[in-house]
Amino acid sequence: MSQRESVIAALARLPGVSTFAIADDMQLGVLFEDDSLEGAHARLQQDVNPTPGVLAVWPVAVELDDPDPVKPEAP
Numbered sequence: 001m002s003q004r005e006s007v008i009a010a011l012a013r014l015p016g017v018s019t020f021a022i023a024d025d026m027q028l029g030v031l032f033e034d035d036s037l038e039g040a041h042a043r044l045q046q047d048v049n050p051t052p053g054v055l056a057v058w059p060v061a062v063e064l065d066d067p068d069p070v071k072p073e074a075p
Contacts, residue, residue, distance in 0.1 A: 004028070007053035014047050029060075037062065 001009070004026075008019050011030060020029040030048055034040035040062070049057045 003053050007051060010051045010053070011048065014051075017048070030057075 007028065011017050011019050011028070014032075017030060017032045020031065022029050032040070032043060034043055040059070044057050044059065048054060
């Protein structure tokens, strides 16, 4: 098993985590959801970053759902 395959397998064991390929063979995308930005950051640092073979982690995209979006007032 290659190092890349080992990292993918280790990340796949984390609950709710999926991986996807990026053009560079030395990079992986990791997708997971959390209830808050703080929770997502904690998972990134506590679960993903310490995975053997992971050299660095950083968020690339964050999507926040606002349960009560502000609506423009009618004229």
